[in-house]
Amino acid sequence: MNESKICYEDRRENWIDSLRSRGYRLTEPRQVVIDVLAYSSRALNAAEIYDSARKKYSSLGLVSVYRTLEKLEELELIQKVHHPDGCQSYIAGFTGHQHLLLCNECGLTAFFEGDDLVPLIDNVSSDSGFDIQDHWLQFFGLCSNCKSV
Amino acid sequence: MNESKICYEDRRENWIDSLRSRGYRLTEPRQVVIDVLAYSSRALNAAEIYDSARKKYSSLGLVSVYRTLEKLEELELIQKVHHPDGCQSYIAGFTGHQHLLLCNECGLTAFFEGDDLVPLIDNVSSDSGFDIQDHWLQFFGLCSNCKSV
DNA sequence: ATCCTTATTGATAATGATTATCATTATCAA
DNA sequence: TTGATAATGATAATCATTATCAATAAGGAT
Ligand SMILES: [Mn+2]
Ligand SMILES: [Mn+2]
Ligand SMILES: [Zn+2]
Ligand SMILES: [Zn+2]
Numbered sequence: 206m207n208e209s210k211i212c213y214e215d216r217r218e219n220w221i222d223s224l225r226s227r228g229y230r231l232t233e234p235r236q237v238v239i240d241v242l243a244y245s246s247r248a249l250n251a252a253e254i255y256d257s258a259r260k261k262y263s264s265l266g267l268v269s270v271y272r273t274l275e276k277l278e279e280l281e282l283i284q285k286v287h288h289p290d291g292c293q294s295y296i297a298g299f300t301g302h303q304h305l306l307l308c309n310e311c312g313l314t315a316f317f318e319g320d321d322l323v324p325l326i327d328n329v330s331s332d333s334g335f336d337i338q339d340h341w342l343q344f345f346g347l348c349s350n351c352k353s354v
Numbered sequence: 355m356n357e358s359k360i361c362y363e364d365r366r367e368n369w370i371d372s373l374r375s376r377g378y379r380l381t382e383p384r385q386v387v388i389d390v391l392a393y394s395s396r397a398l399n400a401a402e403i404y405d406s407a408r409k410k411y412s413s414l415g416l417v418s419v420y421r422t423l424e425k426l427e428e429l430e431l432i433q434k435v436h437h438p439d440g441c442q443s444y445i446a447g448f449t450g451h452q453h454l455l456l457c458n459e460c461g462l463t464a465f466f467e468g469d470d471l472v473p474l475i476d477n478v479s480s481d482s483g484f485d486i487q488d489h490w491l492q493f494f495g496l497c498s499n500c501k502s503v
Numbered sequence: 504a505t506c507c508t509t510a511t512t513g514a515t516a517a518t519g520a521t522t523a524t525c526a527t528t529a530t531c532a533a
Numbered sequence: 534t535t536g537a538t539a540a541t542g543a544t545a546a547t548c549a550t551t552a553t554c555a556a557t558a559a560g561g562a563t
Contacts, residue, residue: 338495340492
């Protein structure tokens with residue numbers, strides 16, 4: 206039994222439930238977009254999702270991809286991924302306090318947690334006079350597959 | 355004597371010297387763009403720079419703003435600032451190992467250093483199998499002016 | 504100081520990504 | 534099954550950025 210497959214399936218169910226409980230209708234365009242993104246381990250932009258989802262549902266319109274992304278982002282089920290060469294791709298949203306880890310080679314995305322920035326934030330606060338409210342932290346590197354090639 | 359003014363003036367000189375030593379000509383469009391950005395404590399996008407620089411040089415073309423930004427970025431004198439609502443604005447580049455601190459209210463940008471992420475990077479590396487090469491760290495909050503209002 | 508080469512410019516058109524419009528279709532509660 | 538209307542795909546519009554090109558101006562050579 207594949208552990209990660211179960212996780213992806215749960216994610217798909219959760220996204221669909223969230224849409225429905227918000228009163229949004231469950232349509233085929235939304236389903237195929239969700240099927241692509243909920244199972245992806247890489248961040249995908251609208252065009253990539255469109256290409257992939259059309260293999261299952263060829264009459265899908267690109268505009269519906271944008272509209273579905275908008276809904277999923279509004280419900281905080283997905284989030285934009287910022288990257289040196291583009292900030293318009295999406296991946297599943299964080300659960301709890303997590304940050305992103307991105308493979309520079311294949312784009313694989315992973316989450317990590319356990320950062321403790323409190324001492325640094327205290328120092329920077331008193332040095333700068335800022336009241337620091339949020340932080341972005343993101344790691345880049347090579348995933349285990351790509352580093353061994 | 356104003357300390358920060360001297361710093362901005364040095365930055366301006368440095369950018370102009372860098373352009374010239376790279377063989378680029380020193381033109382009025384480039385000078386007014388540099389004058390805006392080198393003295394700015396907020397990240398600015400092309401349109402904002404255009405509006406501001408035209409007050410000094412009204413025949414400036416928007417395209418020349420883009421072209422100048424391209425050159426300055428190529429020379430690593432400026433850098434893009436990623437922000438929840440836009441990633442096309444620029445600020446002076448880092449000197450050494452620095453990170454950004456942004457005011458959510460007025461956009462004031464400051465630099466900080468002194469982060470030590472090595473222990474975290476070691477943990478995440480062994481947990482994930484990634485070879486971590488780079489990191490992005492950015493703080494958001496309220497600057498000393500905005501927090502007291 | 505005057506030429507001359509050519510990098511640079513601004514006006515304009517083209518591109519590409521995202522968003523708005525609208526008649527048609529499909530969802531889902533009644 | 535029906536009906537109100539949310540959602541769709543086709544299409545057009547918008548917006549930011551990039552490409553084209555003839556005219557201009559920077560700056561080294563004379
Ligand atoms: Mn954190
Ligand atoms: Mn750092
Ligand atoms: Zn990889
Ligand atoms: Zn970004």
